[in-house]
Amino acid sequence: MGNTVEIRWHGRGGQGAKTACLLLADAAFNSGKQVQGFPEYGPERMGAPITAYNRISEGGSGSSVHSNIYNPDFVVVVDETLLKSVDVTAGLSENGAIIVNSRKSPQEVRRQLRGYKGKVCTVDAGSISQETLGRNIPNTPMLAAAVEVSHVIDKDRFLADMEGSLRHKFASKPQVVEGNMRALRMSMKQLKVG
Amino acid sequence: MRDRMSGNEAVAFAMKQIDPDVMGAFPITPSTEIPQYFSKYIADGEVHTEFVAVESEHSAMSTCIGASAAGARAITATSSAGLAYMWELLYVAASSRLPIVMAVVNRALTGPININNDHSDSMGCRDSGWIQIYAENNQEVYDNYIQAMPVAEHCRLPIMICQDGFITSHAVENIELLEDEQVRSFVGEYDPEHYLLKKDEPLAVGPYGISPYYMEIKKGQAEAMKESRTRIYEVAEAFAKISGRSYGMIEEYMMDDADFAVVLIGSSAGTAKAAAHGLREAGIKAGVIKVRVFRPFPWEELRKALRGVKAVAVMDKSEGFSGWGGPLFAETRAALYDLEESARPLLQSLVYGLGGRDVTVSTFEAIYEDLARTAEAGTVEHIYRHVGVRGDEEGIQG
Known part of the structure; x- marks a missing residue:
């Protein structure tokens, strides 16, 4: 199981963390990986904290494990207000990284992270999505940030692939494709690593 | 075909490839997506199934019993309280020897209210006379579903194809799909010997079974269940030939x-x-x-x-x-x-x-x-x- 990368997503119901998790599984699948993408279900409702998970492995038969992820390699936080109420770095590998949707610098965010020693990354996904899509839908930029930091998928392949799926999905709305692609690229570029 | 999908999508996709005659279903978490995806296939004209939208699971199973007795291939999907609500009809389906195929997405039974996975729903009806096959992952639930009809129709027993609610039903994983043609020729046409719509052979289904007959009926079911293992192995062997994936008991x-x-x-x-x-x-x-x-x-x-x-x-x-x-x-x-x-x-x-x-x-x-x-x-x-x-x-x- 050593070659399996495990990712945990934290978001709030309605922000698209689950969708981002499933999109990442899709993108990794398209680049030939073995994937799992699954949300944790409970009494979920708009605004309540939710968790979703990915396991991504190179070739082989993939991971046979069917449990939630307690020792992730990477954590993605789609809503920074969760830093106050959820122990987002619980079990997170110190060789890995946490990526937070925030305007703050990685140094500022680190102070809220209960002593986590690994890499801390921030990206202002809210502003990027406002600018490129005209709405606060942070999941697309966070997906790009997850790919940029985790290297689970080759970046160029990921971008080409996303463009293909978006063109397919929004055949009648080409402007949506353009906006999403800009959001992905901008997020990869503006990501701050600390 | 290499693909990725959730366990619920995998079941709905297998149903589409089989194109059964009748589906009677009522939604309940976490199996709701199965009739939901399948309804889309119907709406898009990809299958020719008659979908009967009912007001309860009791009626969903009744629909399947009626359709199956008439000579149709009948399917449904449910979970938890929905399966519990079908209870009395499960026994009717089994004792009438109707090879209905039910996708069960396992979920806890209420008390306290809970939507997550365990096996108390299908374990509760383990003695109802249905064959029960369980899956570890999405690949297996797809493969088991394709083997369901050749097993059930040969043995004249209804069958539950079970998977774990949310854990596989809502998890996207890699999957190897068969071609539609392979599935259709593997599952074949349903050609029952006795059925209600056979006009030259009048038949009663589900009559009163008085004491001098009841036990013979039950023994017949028990014998069919005992014999079904042979058929389960035969079907698995044939399936391995088209898929390369082996299954046993x-x-x-x-x-x-x-x-x-x-x-x-x-x-x-x-x-x-x-x-x-x-x-x-x-x-x-x-x-x-x-x-x-x-x-x-x-x-x-x-x-x-x-x-x-x-x-x-x-x-x-x-x-x-x-x-x-x-x-x-x-x-x-x-x-x-x-x-x-x-x-x-x-x-x-x-x-x-x-x-x-x-x-x-x-x-x-x-x-x-x-x-x-x-x-x-x-x-x-x-x-x-x-x-x-x-x-x-x-x-x-x-």
Whole structure:
């Protein structure tokens, strides 16, 4: 199981963390990986904290494990207000990284992270999505940030692939494709690593 | 075809490839997506199925019974309280010998209210006369569904194709799909010998069975269930030829020389395999037995596979309230009764994963460690225990 990368997503119901998790599984699948993408279900409702998970492995038969992820390699936080109420770095590998949707610098965010020693990354996904899509839908930029930091998928392949799926999905709305692609690229570029 | 999809999509996709005659269904979490995806196939004209939108699961099963008795291929999907609400009709379907195929997405039964996975719904109706086949992952639930009709129609028994709610039903994983043509020729046309719409052969389905006849009917069902194992193997063998994937009544993982084993059903078997694999690297002879077919019960296979194993935990994802273990434990233990004493493993019952309680690789490591201690002691200290219950000193934590 050593070659399996495990990712945990934290978001709030309605922000698209689950969708981002499933999109990442899709993108990794398209680049030939073995994937799992699954949300944790409970009494979920708009605004309540939710968790979703990915396991991504190179070739082989993939991971046979069917449990939630307690020792992730990477954590993605789609809503920074969760830093106050959820122990987002619980079990997170110190060789890995946490990526937070925030305007703050990685140094500022680190102070809220209960002593986590690994890499801390921030990206202002809210502003990027406002600018490129005209709405606060942070999941697309966070997906790009997850790919940029985790290297689970080759970046160029990921971008080409996303463009293909978006063109397919929004055949009648080409402007949506353009906006999403800009959001992905901008997020990869503006990501701050600390 | 290499693809990725959730367990619910996989079942709906198999249904589409088969294109059955009638679906009667009522939505309930976590199986709702199955009729939902399938309705889209109907709306898009990809299948020719008559979808009967009913007001309850009781009526969903009644629809299937009517359609199947008329000579149609009938399917449904449900979970938890929905399955419970079908209860009386399950027995009608089975005793009328109607090969209805039901996708069960396993979920806990209410009390307290819970939407997450365990097996109490389908274990509750284990004695209703339906064949029950369980899956570890999305690939298996797809493969099992494609094998369902050739088994059920040959044996004239209804069949449940079960998977773990959310854990596989809502998880996207890689999957290998067969081509539509392969599936259609494998499943074939349904050509029943007796059915209501056969005008030259008047027939009554579901009449009153007075005492002088009732037991003969029941014995007939029991014989059909006993014989179904042969058909399950035949169909699995034919399926292996088109898919390259082999199935039996049980799956044995690293059991050849195992000292310690867990016996369980469903998605957690994959987690157990990862733990056993890790322990093997540390020189501990751990193995896993996954029960794929629970009805008919694979007693011969289990007796053979568990012969000579030192210590075994039989794990139930349902609470039988028998006071000494769950249903899988009770039946596995009975299957070992005829083994000579020297070959009989030390056996204990572990109830786990109720209402979606998560079970991890480290949980299984703790279970194997406990089995090693049991083998060392040569006796089972607590025969009936629970896994991961807070403050439970007799239980297993981890």
